[in-house]
Amino acid sequence: MLGLLSPGPAVPLPSPGGRRGRSTAAVPCSGGLAAGARGTPRDSRGRLCGVTARPVPCDQDSPSSQQTRHRGGRLASKTWGSGPERGQQSGSAKARAVLQEASQDPARAEENADGKYISPFHDIPLFAGSNEDKEIPAKRSKTTGSEVLFNMVVEVPRWTNAKMEIATEEPLNPIKHDTKKGKLRYVANIFPHKGYIWNYGALPQTWEDPNHTDNITGCCGDNDPIDVCEIGSKIRSSGEIVQVKVLGVLALVDEGETDWKIIAISADDPEAQKIHDIDDVKKHKPGYLEATIDWFQLYKVPDGKPENHFAFNGEFKNKDFAVEIIKSTHEHWKALLHKKVNGSTIKCTNVLVSGSPFCCSEEDARSIVQSAPAFMNGDSVSPEVDSWYFFPK
Numbered sequence: 001m002l003g004l005l006s007p008g009p010a011v012p013l014p015s016p017g018g019r020r021g022r023s024t025a026a027v028p029c030s031g032g033l034a035a036g037a038r039g040t041p042r043d044s045r046g047r048l049c050g051v052t053a054r055p056v057p058c059d060q061d062s063p064s065s066q067q068t069r070h071r072g073g074r075l076a077s078k079t080w081g082s083g084p085e086r087g088q089q090s091g092s093a094k095a096r097a098v099l100q101e102a103s104q105d106p107a108r109a110e111e112n113a114d115g116k117y118i119s120p121f122h123d124i125p126l127f128a129g130s131n132e133d134k135e136i137p138a139k140r141s142k143t144t145g146s147e148v149l150f151n152m153v154v155e156v157p158r159w160t161n162a163k164m165e166i167a168t169e170e171p172l173n174p175i176k177h178d179t180k181k182g183k184l185r186y187v188a189n190i191f192p193h194k195g196y197i198w199n200y201g202a203l204p205q206t207w208e209d210p211n212h213t214d215n216i217t218g219c220c221g222d223n224d225p226i227d228v229c230e231i232g233s234k235i236r237s238s239g240e241i242v243q244v245k246v247l248g249v250l251a252l253v254d255e256g257e258t259d260w261k262i263i264a265i266s267a268d269d270p271e272a273q274k275i276h277d278i279d280d281v282k283k284h285k286p287g288y289l290e291a292t293i294d295w296f297q298l299y300k301v302p303d304g305k306p307e308n309h310f311a312f313n314g315e316f317k318n319k320d321f322a323v324e325i326i327k328s329t330h331e332h333w334k335a336l337l338h339k340k341v342n343g344s345t346i347k348c349t350n351v352l353v354s355g356s357p358f359c360c361s362e363e364d365a366r367s368i369v370q371s372a373p374a375f376m377n378g379d380s381v382s383p384e385v386d387s388w389y390f391f392p393k
Contacts, residue, residue: 117365120153120239121166121173121225122337122350122358126205126330127151128243128267147245147276149267150326152228154201154240161187161195161385164238166202166225171349171368175239184378186385188302190295197295198229199236203262206329207336207346214258217311222257223346226329229261231281231288232269243267248278249322251311252296260325261296263289263316277319289316302389 118124128149155164155175163185167176178185187195208221230236230244244264252259263281265272275284282289293314297307335341337348337356348358351365360368 116351116362117172117369118352119172119350120175121168121202121204122333122348122356123352124151124153124204124241126203126326148323149243150203150246150264152201152230152242152244152264153204154199154230154236154238154242156196156200157237158196158199158235159194161189163187168224169345169347171347172365173347173349174372184381186381187299189386189388190298191388191390193291193295197291198231199234199242201228201230201242202226203228203326203329205333206326207333208258208260208329209332209336209341210257210344211341212332217251217253217258219253219256219258221329221332222254222259223344224259225333226326227259227261228264229292230264230266231285232266233271234266234269236266245272245276246319246322246326247275247281248316248318249325250292250296250314250316252308253311254308255305260329261292262322262326263292278316279318298389298391301391 128151153166153175155166156162163178164175165178166173170176189195202225204225206226208224208226210220210223213220228244230242231247236242243266245267246262246264248263250261250263252261263278265275271284275281278289293310297309299308301307332341336343336346337350337353337358339348339357348356349365349368350356350359351362353359
């Protein structure tokens with residue numbers, strides 16, 4: 001990935017889409033780059049290759065820390081600098097992960113990995129840390145005005161359609177290209193859009209418990225971290241961590257499961273200072289919420305599935321409502337990580353969650369990453385991936 005997009009989008013660990021962790025069949029491969037999101041290096045199981053993440057002290061904001069290089073001279077890591085290029089990290093997150101390139105050679109990967117491999121599901125804090133807070137997870141929340149900021153893990157950049165997701169059923173939960181029946185999955189293009197119409201991802205340290213019936217929707221959770229639609233002006237990168245302001249939430253009922261969709265905007269977006277709640281989205285980005293309803297209602301129809309439906313008749317609920325939903329899913333996640341509920345196939349391996357019985361050593365985490373399959377070539381991408389689908393209004 002670093003070779004393709006250098007100086008490269010920040011990608012903390014490998015990537016999937018659609019229903020996280022549900023389908024992890026190996027993709028038939030035979031060579032050097034897998035057929036993931038168009039030319040992105042992947043291993044034989046569809047995962048983004050060669051990246052590690054490590055916590056960084058919060059005082060490393062100087063220009064000299066924006067890029068570091070390993071012994072070979074190649075770009076090895078990128079901090080959350082606020083530069084304009086696509087793929088740069090956003091904000092000045094104090095609980096942050098710096099990504100480092102790891103070679104196909106496991107020995108060299110270990111040599112370059114002078115930090116920690118982490119789980120983007122469990123080890124990245126839900127709440128963005130304050131300027132004074134150097135600990136991970138952050139003990140205090142960062143705010144902009146009276147608004148608490150959350151960390152979002154970007155899975156799918158806007159206008160792309162490779163179904164990238166946090167692989168909840170794999171150790172350390174790499175971000176991974178989802179598969180179905182041995183084939184990489186792509187979301188259909190619903191006219192007039194191409195792929196996802198927002199930067200799409202998840203809030204770490206949240207979990208929609210499949211054994212808990214939601215009082216509002218009457219359905220159980222979808223067994224995933226809670227989804228986020230980031231509506232800012234920048235196209236983000238898969239694996240990027242973005243500090244966001246929560247604006248509202250949509251209650252999607254997807255195949256009988258509760259699947260909350262948080263609407264948020266990056267705190268460093270030029271319009272973030274005038275968009276504070278869901279009504280501000282209607283005012284400053286007219287048509288965006290309506291397009292969001294249409295997209296979620298129809299995106300599975302080209303695959304032969306029925307239209308999705310929504311609680312509240314498709315009404316977006318406001319920021320305060322959304323924050324309460326997030327807090328609830330965070331409590332479910334804490335119960336999961338402390339073995340108070342049965343997570344079934346969810347992998348809870350982590351490096352940084354204090355008191356969790358699933359916490360492992362840095363050496364164990366490194367061994368997990370280094371045991372991943374070698375890079376391979378995947379099948380070519382079908383032209384059907386670029387097809388448009390038209391539906392009557």
